[in-house]
Amino acid sequence: MRIAITGGKGGTGKSTVATSIAYEMAKGHRTLLVDCDVECPDDHLLLSISREKVQDVETLLPSFNQKTCQRCGNCSRVCRQNALVFVTYEYPFLIPEQCNGCGACILACPEQAITEDSQVIGTIYQGKLETQKDSFEQGMVTKRMAKNFLLISGEVAVGCEASTLVVNATRKYASQLEDDYSLTVIDTAAGTHCNVIAALMDTNLVLAVSEPTPLGKHDLDLILKLLEKIGLEARIITNRANIGNLNLIKALADEKGVKIVLEIPYKKEILEHYSRGVPALGDLVSQFVVDMVKEALLEESSVEEEP
Amino acid sequence: MKIAVAATGENLDSGASPVFGRCPYFILAEVNDEIQEIKALNNPAMTAGGGAGIQAAQLLAEEKAKVIISGSVGPNAFEVLRRFNMKVYEIQPGTVEENLKLYKKGELEEITVPGPENRGRAGMGAGRGGGRGVGRRF
Numbered sequence: 001m002r003i004a005i006t007g008g009k010g011g012t013g014k015s016t017v018a019t020s021i022a023y024e025m026a027k028g029h030r031t032l033l034v035d036c037d038v039e040c041p042d043d044h045l046l047l048s049i050s051r052e053k054v055q056d057v058e059t060l061l062p063s064f065n066q067k068t069c070q071r072c073g074n075c076s077r078v079c080r081q082n083a084l085v086f087v088t089y090e091y092p093f094l095i096p097e098q099c100n101g102c103g104a105c106i107l108a109c110p111e112q113a114i115t116e117d118s119q120v121i122g123t124i125y126q127g128k129l130e131t132q133k134d135s136f137e138q139g140m141v142t143k144r145m146a147k148n149f150l151l152i153s154g155e156v157a158v159g160c161e162a163s164t165l166v167v168n169a170t171r172k173y174a175s176q177l178e179d180d181y182s183l184t185v186i187d188t189a190a191g192t193h194c195n196v197i198a199a200l201m202d203t204n205l206v207l208a209v210s211e212p213t214p215l216g217k218h219d220l221d222l223i224l225k226l227l228e229k230i231g232l233e234a235r236i237i238t239n240r241a242n243i244g245n246l247n248l249i250k251a252l253a254d255e256k257g258v259k260i261v262l263e264i265p266y267k268k269e270i271l272e273h274y275s276r277g278v279p280a281l282g283d284l285v286s287q288f289v290v291d292m293v294k295e296a297l298l299e300e301s302s303v304e305e306e307p
Numbered sequence: 308m309k310i311a312v313a314a315t316g317e318n319l320d321s322g323a324s325p326v327f328g329r330c331p332y333f334i335l336a337e338v339n340d341e342i343q344e345i346k347a348l349n350n351p352a353m354t355a356g357g358g359a360g361i362q363a364a365q366l367l368a369e370e371k372a373k374v375i376i377s378g379s380v381g382p383n384a385f386e387v388l389r390r391f392n393m394k395v396y397e398i399q400p401g402t403v404e405e406n407l408k409l410y411k412k413g414e415l416e417e418i419t420v421p422g423p424e425n426r427g428r429a430g431m432g433a434g435r436g437g438g439r440g441v442g443r444r445f
Contacts, residue, residue, distance in 0.1 A: 076365075080356065081356075081357055081358050082352070082355055082357065082358025082359070082361045082362040082365075083358060083361070085361060085364070085365050085368075085387050085390075086365065087365060087368045087369050087391065088369060093390065095358070095361055095383050095386065095387070097383070098357065098358050098361060098383055161357070
């Protein structure tokens with residue numbers, strides 16, 4: 001089963017919630033945390049995890065042979081990314097950072113002057129919870145938890161715009177491991193763009209983390225609309241629920257018929273955990289997680305039992 | 308010398324546009340002793356999904372403009388202009404014609420480093436993009 005953590009607005013606490021939920025889940029279930037906020041993955045920081053690189057994410061990069069190029073400009077005209085510059089009588093040239101590796105130019109070239117090369121657009125890392133980490137209190141991370149838990153973290157190369165491709169590659173890498181895990185928690189980026197959509201696809205439940213501010217409400221509305229369009233089941237978590245105007249979120253939740261399942265207060269203790277690099281929410285999420293997982297796993301098994 | 312000015316309208320009296328890649332028009336003018344309008348170019352890059360600056364720069368290179376008067380130009384478009392030896396001068400508030408006159412008098416400043424990426428793009432995700440340091444590749 002896969003749970004995605006998203007929310008629309010940035011800085012609402014998506015990663016805080018995702019890491020805390022994954023941490024609590026790891027106490028009783030094999031849990032994979034997949035950080036798909038590839039433009040600034042920070043789940044490893046929140047859990048004091050040292051990541052190690054497992055593979056590069058590569059994409060197709062066209063390579064041009066000026067000996068056979070007839071300077072027709074077809075390659076540039078088919079490039080939807082505007083990554084290929086062509087001016088009459090000149091050789092076309094590529095802006096690599098703008099290229100998303102679709103390969104249309106290769107198909108469009110009548111002279112076969114373009115061949116496939118590749119470029120690195122990101123990296124996939126993984127990391128484990130460590131039982132002996134200074135930031136954690138002694139015995140906080142048990143051996144069992146450390147064994148149950150694995151973080152997969154995608155990171156797009158600096159300057160590269162193709163974050164969605166890195167999200168897809170991260171998801172693909174994680175999916176090869178999922179047979180060994182009963183739960184996957186996917187942490188998405190802020191916003192409602194393709195990189196977020198790629199992280200949300202094929203999940204069973206989406207938790208939208210928001211905050212009781214007009215902007216929080218506005219962006220929550222956007223992400224709920226998106227989830228409705230994709231056809232994903234959503235629940236709302238409000239962070240800093242005791243400051244701001246919670247009625248903003250409640251009204252939207254009522255209007256959309258989406259349940260608010262957790263209200264996280266603005267509390268000094270949470271900030272202290274956060275700044276130390278240990279799961280910030282602790283007991284606040286534990287009961288909620290246990291209930292939700294039970295409910296979700298039950299639903300999953302009942303679906304499987306259908307003829 | 309052929310000069311292109313980023314513009315909000317179709318002639319010399321139109322407002323100069325501080326946006327490069329997604330400005331609605333470029334006014335192409337021949338500037339020697341006099342200022343003579345050649346034509347207004349519809350900017351097809353205005354609605355481009357991505358790479359608007361690149362497309363706009365390509366259009367102006369095709370038109371053989373040697374000088375561009377515009378606001379901040381992103382790193383990719385800057386690279387295209389550089390390859391075709393085109394210079395960029397910083398636009399001043401006012402009309403296209405006023406900017407051309409300022410250029411003639413040598414009162415516009417040349418832009419020698421690219422500005423931040425994605426400045427003109429609508430609907431960026433919350434909290435990210437824009438506002439990055441000058442001279443960065445993206």
